[in-house]
Amino acid sequence: xxxxxxxxxxxxxxxxxxxxxxxxxxxxxxxxxxxxxxxxxxxxxxxxxxxxxxxxxxxxxxxxxxxxxxxxxxxxxxxxxxxxxxxxxxxxxxxxxxxxxxxxxxxxxxxxxxxxxxxxxxxxxxxxxxxxxxxxxxxxxxxxxxxxxxxxxxxxxxxxxxxxxxxxxxxxxxxxxxxxxxxxxxxxxxxxxxxxxxxxxxxxxxxxxxxxxxxxxxxxxxxxxxxxxxxxxxxxxxxxxxxxxxxxxxxxxxxxxxxxxxxxxxxxxxxxxxxxxxxxxxxxxxxxxxxxxxxxxxxxxxxxxxxxxxxxxxxxxxxxxxxxxxxxxxxxxxxxxxxxxxxxxxxxxxxxxxxxxxxxxxxxxxxxxxxxxxxxxxxxxxxxxxxxxxxxxxxxxxxxxxxxxxxxxxxxxxxxxxxxxxxxxxxxxxxxxxxxxxxxxxxxxxxxxxxxxxxxxxxxxxxxxx
Numbered sequence: 001x002x003x004x005x006x007x008x009x010x011x012x013x014x015x016x017x018x019x020x021x022x023x024x025x026x027x028x029x030x031x032x033x034x035x036x037x038x039x040x041x042x043x044x045x046x047x048x049x050x051x052x053x054x055x056x057x058x059x060x061x062x063x064x065x066x067x068x069x070x071x072x073x074x075x076x077x078x079x080x081x082x083x084x085x086x087x088x089x090x091x092x093x094x095x096x097x098x099x100x101x102x103x104x105x106x107x108x109x110x111x112x113x114x115x116x117x118x119x120x121x122x123x124x125x126x127x128x129x130x131x132x133x134x135x136x137x138x139x140x141x142x143x144x145x146x147x148x149x150x151x152x153x154x155x156x157x158x159x160x161x162x163x164x165x166x167x168x169x170x171x172x173x174x175x176x177x178x179x180x181x182x183x184x185x186x187x188x189x190x191x192x193x194x195x196x197x198x199x200x201x202x203x204x205x206x207x208x209x210x211x212x213x214x215x216x217x218x219x220x221x222x223x224x225x226x227x228x229x230x231x232x233x234x235x236x237x238x239x240x241x242x243x244x245x246x247x248x249x250x251x252x253x254x255x256x257x258x259x260x261x262x263x264x265x266x267x268x269x270x271x272x273x274x275x276x277x278x279x280x281x282x283x284x285x286x287x288x289x290x291x292x293x294x295x296x297x298x299x300x301x302x303x304x305x306x307x308x309x310x311x312x313x314x315x316x317x318x319x320x321x322x323x324x325x326x327x328x329x330x331x332x333x334x335x336x337x338x339x340x341x342x343x344x345x346x347x348x349x350x351x352x353x354x355x356x357x358x359x360x361x362x363x364x365x366x367x368x369x370x371x372x373x374x375x376x377x378x379x380x381x382x383x384x385x386x387x388x389x390x391x392x393x394x395x396x397x398x399x400x401x402x403x404x405x406x407x408x409x410x411x412x413x414x415x416x417x418x419x420x421x422x423x424x425x426x427x428x429x430x431x432x433x434x435x436x437x438x439x440x441x442x443x444x445x446x447x448x449x450x451x452x453x454x455x456x457x458x459x460x461x462x463x464x465x466x
Contacts, residue, residue: 007033009328010124010136012116012273015042017305017317018142019100024325025140026107033134034109035116035126041097042144044314047164050096052187054089055167056345059194063347070384082172082195089167118274121298125274138300138328141288142321143273145266145306153179153240153262159247160240160260163188172197173258177249179237180263181208183344186220188261190346193229200230200255202237209344212405213356215391219407220346223387268307292334294324302328311340339423343412348388351415354403354422357393366396370428370452372444374408376459379439385409390444392418392428394452399427410441417445428452 009025011018014036022034039046058080068075104111114128118139125133147162149155157165163184176192178185181203189199201208201224207217208224208231224231235251240260242248249255268286275282279298282288287310288296288303295302302324305317319335326333344350360367371391374380388408395402404418421431432449436442450457 004123004133004135005033007031007110007134007136009033009138009140009325010035010134011140011142012118012124013042013142013144013269013305014040014100014104014111015142015144015305015317016044016314017144017321018042018140019104019321020318021140021142021304021321021325021328022109023103023107024322025329026109028325028329028331030329032107032109033112033136034104035112035114035124037113037115037128039097040100040104040111041093043146043164045096045100046093047167049314051089051093051167052163052191053345054092055085056187056191056347058085058088059191060347063194067384080195083170086170117272118278118280121278121301138302139278140321140324140328141273141296141301141303141307142305142317143269143307144317145268145312147262148265148267150262150264152238153260155262156242159242159258160262163261163263166259166261174198175246175257175259176200177202177240177247177255177257177260178263179240179249179260180265181205181231181233182211182263182265183209185261185263186224186346187344188263189224189229193224193227194347198228198230198257200232200257202235202249202251202255203231203233204236206234208233209350212342212344212350212352214358215389216350216352216405216407219388220350223348266306266312270307293327293332294320294335295327300328311337313340313342316340336423339419341415341419343415345412348385348408349411350405350407351411351413352403352405353415353419354401355393356403356405360393360395360402365402367393367402368396368452369393370448370450372447372451372459374441374444376447377439377441377443379441379443380409382439383409385441390414390448392431392445392448392452394428399429401426401428401431404445406444408441408444414441414444417442 008030010033011022012035022032026032112130114126114130116124116126119125175198177200179202181201189201193199209217238250246258247260270286288308290308304320306312323333323335341353374388375386380386390406393403401421428449436446
């Protein structure tokens, strides 16, 4: 034991849950080790959120330029080079990774490169560049997840790809089959469509984005269909066959494309990290059970991110990491999930928080809905972003805001106001009585509040929805 380096807190995994946990623990005065087998920043920064959003920004700009004549701006022979787009994406990721590494160093955190496994409740054995065994009074597990591979159509990463290998491509295909119409599938469908790729979206369930409110799913379906994306729901992909001519999906009929993306969930990185050595027994799906403090059944061991939550979102992992770090350094913080914003970077964008109308009814509330369309906003008309709507779900007896959904331009940013409102248990009157600047997209929430209260300002009078 005398030769083993000792730390107050060791964090296994340097993704969006791990490195914030390490930083917060260091801010609390702890001696911290951060262990990572690949790149600092994890999947989100290197193989997910950031590179995909960089490409999506390219697609959005390209579409705007194509519509420039609607603004009286005439551009001839618009074209793009996808290889240059991919290079820009890589440069952004590289710079952001360096920034995170700088943050880790400036907080005097020891960064250890290698694969870490628990060998006891307070020891981690590291194999790789910084091979060693360390001791920690408290351990935070943040090992994340990877794309799930389906046995019926295994990845070859050339014609049948996961999201990681698709992001690594430097050439656009002429056509693509996307298996799975969840968040990842729909974001890639939107991106590739904006760049002129023929997209076919296949979904086992009755609708795309099956976890979102029905109104959101329907709105995106209509938008995608209008843009030429082929959507097939209620279909079972029995196989994917590759040949020199491309990929063929068997769904009872044949669907062909140049390549295929399989986006049907993720696998948790919990199988080979030594949980049994520490006395932790995960659930059958691999999830590690934690309490409100993000602590496992073993005192002093915490788990955050995908491996410990139904919310597989980077910002949730970050907040969980902060909560875990606070508690690992003597605090007593609790994790709350009533106001988790979910954002989807399709075109138009999607933002949701709290309950849907159906969920509110299931929970026994008496909900009403206030909804307002983008096309009724002066700012939307001026900028020609008129597609979409915002809606709030309100408890009728108390006026408390239970949930909100928005489909339209800048929805991923606009949802923040409702997250604050729900987290602080605000009422619809709180939003209606708050002066919102004009002309802005944020007026959607004020106008939706007026509708929910039965006093619509810029819509004809009508009965409350419920």
